Amino acid sequence: MKTIVKVVVVVAFVLSFAQAEAADMLNGAGATFPYPVYSAWAFDYNKATGVQINYQSIGSGGGIRQITERTVDFGASDAPLPPEQLAKDKLLQFPAVIGGVVPVVNIAGVKPGEMRLDSDAISKIFLGEIKYWDDNKIKSLNPKTKLSHDEITVVHRSDGSGTTAVFTEYLKGVSPDWKTKVGAGTAVQWPVGIGGKGNEGVANYTQRTANSIGYVEFAYAEQNKLTYTLVKNSAGTFVVPSFDSFEDAADTGTFDPQKHFFLWLVNAPGKNSWPIAGATFILLAQEKTDANRNVVKFYDWAFRNGDSKAKELTYVPLPKSLKDKIRAYWKANGLQ
Amino acid sequence: MAVTFKKNPGDIIFSSITAVASCTVIIFIIGILFVLIKESSLAIEKFGVIKFLTSTEWNPVKESFGALTSIYGTIVTTVLSLLMAIPVALGIAIFITEISPNFLKGPIGIAIELLAAIPSIIYGMWGLFTLSPIMSNYVEPFLKKATAGIPLLGALFQGTPMGIDILTASIILSIMIIPFTASIARDAFNLTPAVVKESAYALGATKWEVVKNIVIPYSKLGVFGGILFSLGRALGETMAVAFVLGNNHRIFTSLLDTAATITVTLANEFTEADKDIYLSSLFYLALVLFMMSFIFLAIAKFFLLRAERKYRR
Numbered sequence: 076m077k078t079i080v081k082v083v084v085v086v087a088f089v090l091s092f093a094q095a096e097a098a099d100m101l102n103g104a105g106a107t108f109p110y111p112v113y114s115a116w117a118f119d120y121n122k123a124t125g126v127q128i129n130y131q132s133i134g135s136g137g138g139i140r141q142i143t144e145r146t147v148d149f150g151a152s153d154a155p156l157p158p159e160q161l162a163k164d165k166l167l168q169f170p171a172v173i174g175g176v177v178p179v180v181n182i183a184g185v186k187p188g189e190m191r192l193d194s195d196a197i198s199k200i201f202l203g204e205i206k207y208w209d210d211n212k213i214k215s216l217n218p219k220t221k222l223s224h225d226e227i228t229v230v231h232r233s234d235g236s237g238t239t240a241v242f243t244e245y246l247k248g249v250s251p252d253w254k255t256k257v258g259a260g261t262a263v264q265w266p267v268g269i270g271g272k273g274n275e276g277v278a279n280y281t282q283r284t285a286n287s288i289g290y291v292e293f294a295y296a297e298q299n300k301l302t303y304t305l306v307k308n309s310a311g312t313f314v315v316p317s318f319d320s321f322e323d324a325a326d327t328g329t330f331d332p333q334k335h336f337f338l339w340l341v342n343a344p345g346k347n348s349w350p351i352a353g354a355t356f357i358l359l360a361q362e363k364t365d366a367n368r369n370v371v372k373f374y375d376w377a378f379r380n381g382d383s384k385a386k387e388l389t390y391v392p393l394p395k396s397l398k399d400k401i402r403a404y405w406k407a408n409g410l411q
Numbered sequence: 412m413a414v415t416f417k418k419n420p421g422d423i424i425f426s427s428i429t430a431v432a433s434c435t436v437i438i439f440i441i442g443i444l445f446v447l448i449k450e451s452s453l454a455i456e457k458f459g460v461i462k463f464l465t466s467t468e469w470n471p472v473k474e475s476f477g478a479l480t481s482i483y484g485t486i487v488t489t490v491l492s493l494l495m496a497i498p499v500a501l502g503i504a505i506f507i508t509e510i511s512p513n514f515l516k517g518p519i520g521i522a523i524e525l526l527a528a529i530p531s532i533i534y535g536m537w538g539l540f541t542l543s544p545i546m547s548n549y550v551e552p553f554l555k556k557a558t559a560g561i562p563l564l565g566a567l568f569q570g571t572p573m574g575i576d577i578l579t580a581s582i583i584l585s586i587m588i589i590p591f592t593a594s595i596a597r598d599a600f601n602l603t604p605a606v607v608k609e610s611a612y613a614l615g616a617t618k619w620e621v622v623k624n625i626v627i628p629y630s631k632l633g634v635f636g637g638i639l640f641s642l643g644r645a646l647g648e649t650m651a652v653a654f655v656l657g658n659n660h661r662i663f664t665s666l667l668d669t670a671a672t673i674t675v676t677l678a679n680e681f682t683e684a685d686k687d688i689y690l691s692s693l694f695y696l697a698l699v700l701f702m703m704s705f706i707f708l709a710i711a712k713f714f715l716l717r718a719e720r721k722y723r724r
């Protein structure tokens with residue numbers, strides 16, 4: 076009799092911990108791009124509240140799949156899901172942080188921020204129609220830069236990625252040729268160029284190969300001090316890739332809560348907007364109200380306290396107007 | 412009349428455990444095959460068998476997939492790496508067993524085992540950061556110049572040397588598979604009876620004649636088994652070549668072209684495959700690789716059996 080009582084007490088004790096554990100841990104999975112900032116926020120959130128967020132960067136495709144199967148509490152995707160797909164899989168969606176793509180070059184004598192390109196030049200280079208650096212189009216944009224008759228080596232991603240998705244959406248939006256010949260997606264059939272694995276691969280090949288051009292995540296270009304180019308946006312300004320130009324893009328982007336914030340942030344209409352910006356999104360299962368409230372608590376905390384950390388890691392925090400829209404969306408969907 | 416034996420309980424337990432162990436292997440293989448077929452059923456329905464195997468398109472946006480480019484890349488890298496690895500591996504085995512002084516046998520043997528133990532991702536990183544620049548700055552320009560005028564060979568070295576191509580990938584693969592053939596061949600060579608070798612020496616044969624006419628014919632089957640092991644490894648190797656191949660889906664003619672193999676495609680595109688048909692096509696590719704390995708193994712076994720039968724005569 077005594078042993079049975081002891082056993083029951085111990086089991087109840089252990090089980091009580093198990094219950095507390097379940098409420099104190101959230102599982103998320105998805106995009107690799109925001110992994111550094113999500114894990115930094117999770118670390119600080121854990122220190123502040125004791126709740127543990129476990130995020131696995133398995134890729135946007137994996138994140139979408141896992142939240143659709145309801146095996147995680149939240150999914151993360153660089154590509155926004157259209158409202159029809161969200162309705163079909165009963166998901167909710169909101170953006171968490173902003174990033175974007177920066178073209179980087181390796182030309183002798185050209186320093187970061189010296190080269191100017193516009194959407195026509197970039198799309199023709201990546202289509203393989205402009206083959207040499209001294210092409211008239213590039214020369215007309217850069218009259219003061221010395222460009223020789225060197226063949227352009229295009230560097231793109233060999234693996235599927237959100238960075239490619241944002242870049243190809245941009246190209247699809249500015250070039251009808253690109254839209255019909257290649258299209259947009261996390262992986263596409265590139266007409267020309269060599270493929271590097273990951274942002275590191277593209278940066279590595281661009282730095283090693285003379286007369287090359289590639290595209291990398293903004294955070295990557297900043298932290299590794301790569302030779303970025305200026306790009307002409309839809310308002311006609313040659314913009315420098317910086318926190319300000321990305322914030323301008325996020326501010327002028329037409330995020331619509333009715334459409335679950337489905338928006339490709341490329342070609343944002345602002346005067347100083349960076350034309351190749353993109354938000355990364357959080358996906359929630361509609362019916363899991365308890366888990367959703369906890370996830371929303373985490374992101375609310377991050378919106379209030381995580382901006383400086385995000386900037387430190389070279390991510391662009393959401394502008395206040397967008398955060399207010401998101402909070403209204405949360406209230407409207409019973410998440411807060 | 413049947414004879415019955417009283418079985419020892421220990422025997423029964425022992426034979427059942429080993430039987431279960433063997434059965435689980437078969438169950439795993441069947442399980443993997445089953446999952447591959449189930450997950451690729453969508454792609455099999457959409458593309459069929461012949462069309463998928465002969466199509467050179469790999470377009471995720473237009474949702475049109477074909478395996479020919481990946482299969483071509485896999486076969487070429489495997490054949491090339493075997494061509495480069497086998498002579499070196501056999502040379503190592505011959506050196507260790509016949510030629511080297513006794514004090515060298517140990518260290519070289521350990522070096523080979525260490526080479527086999529290096530994880531493939533380390534090979535991949537080493538290939539990307541060390542071998543690739545060497546190839547693009549020294550080896551490949553030299554090869555290009557040396558074969559410039561020659562008609563067939565020159566075509567093999569066309570294109571800008573960038574270090575990210577079939578040649579670099581095959582070299583990394585060949586370094587990876589040398590240890591397997593080398594150690595198995597070494598063990599096979601050691602099995603040659605000393606009596607036969609000594610008789611040959613007594614008749615005045617040189618070292619090379621002994622190796623060529625006595626040792627190699629005697630251990631042919633063992634060496635072939637080692638080559639088979641290396642072939643299997645080269646066929647399925649992923650991380651070592653994922654960084655230096657570029658994942659470019661096309662039928663290439665020059666060794667300095669970027670390309671794609673089945674494993675490199677899977678490694679690069681699996682995590683971000685967002686559409687069902689995309690994922691299903693990747694599983695279909697995996698099924699194709701599974702079948703390829705199976706077929707290669709079957710062919711090799713067939714040759715082995717034929718050789719054994721001839722030998723027994």
